[in-house]
Every structure is written in C-alpha cells, then in structure tokens.
Amino acid sequence: MPIRPPLRNLIFDWSGTLVDDLGPVLEATNSVLVAHGLAALDREGFRRAFRLPYQEFYAELLPTVPLAHLEEQFRTAFAAAATPVTVLPHAREKLDWCRKRGLRTFVLTSMDALAFEQQLDAFGWRHHFEATYAGVQDKRQVIHQILEAHQLNPELTAFVGDMTHDVETARHGGITSIAVLTGYNHPEVLAALSPDLTVANLQVLWEWLDQRMDAHRAPDPTHISS
C-alpha cells in the first residue's frame, strides 16, 4: 500500500466490523427468501452471495417483489430472530484505545437507522463516536460529504469494513481501505478487490495502527546525542 502518515481518523462500518449480527441477519434473510419460494442460504453461501447495496442483491434474486415489501419482511424477521447481536472480539477495548490516543472515530452503515440506534445504546457506545451515519443505502454517495463535514484529511483517514462495498466506498473517497475478515464477505470475495490492508480481526488492525504510530513518533532527543 502507499506510504502514508499514521491514520488519525477511522470511519467504521458496523455489521461484521464492530458487531456480529450475521446470525440474525442470516435468519431474517432466509425468512424472506423462503417466503418467496427460494432456498435458504447457509453461512458460507451467504458470505459469497450477499452484497451491498442490498437493493442489488434482492433485485437479482427477487426482481418482481417490491423492495419495500422485502424490507418490511426483513425487519419483522430480524426483530424476531433467535440469535443475538454481539460485540465482536476486541471491539470494546480498541474503541477505548482510540479515545485515549485521540483518534477520531465515526460510523457509516447501511443498517436500518432505528435498529442501529438501539444497538448503539444497548452496547453503551454512543460516546465513542464523533458522528454516526446509519441507513445509508449506497455509502459511496455520502463519503465525500462526511470527509468535508468533519474536515477529515483523506491522507489520514481510513474506512474499516467487512464488505466489498466498503472497499469501493473507501476508494471512491480517496481514503485508505481496510478490510476485516470477521463479517459478511468471504475472504476470497474481498481479496478480489485488493483492499489497501486486510486484517483477520480488530486485534491485528490495532497492532498495525500501534506500530505505525510508534514508528512515526518524534525520536527521543536523549537517544540521538552520541
């Protein structure tokens, strides 16, 4: 990847990046597919097939069913899903780390805004983010607005996400694309887009961030005398 100064601003995707809601999403998606006569997907099948904007995914599978109807079915099934939404490993302590190190953090997600707000409060994470953007169908359409609204230098900013649409959004915004493998897209699907950086999980990302911040810290004058 190009040599850039250490990142100061992180825009996070939500599902599959900070929280694990693949279980209930898979349940809800299958409920919609089966209701319209299609076969249910297993976890790996979903990770190969699903993509954002989700409108395109449904337009391909169920072209004759109105999207509003599918969204309503999905919302109902998601609310009734048996599998809980959980915080992904390392997310909580790494967000604390960002705050301590003065990194600015944001959320940009396609998730339904009401469901997102509920999760944000349920996890007690509202104070972690300078601003959040939820219910965004096509993230590429708002990334420039976000950079501008918060005066984020693209050189110092990354979008961290688990899907090809997140990589495309980062590229569209001229910022660093960081792919995490904890979410909705199969590693092969993400690799096809060649993200600037791909990490197995958030722990690996923070080790990388930490090293880069340390490497760019001004040298200690007591160590350069002799």
Ligand SMILES: [Mg+2]
């Ligand atoms: Mg995601």
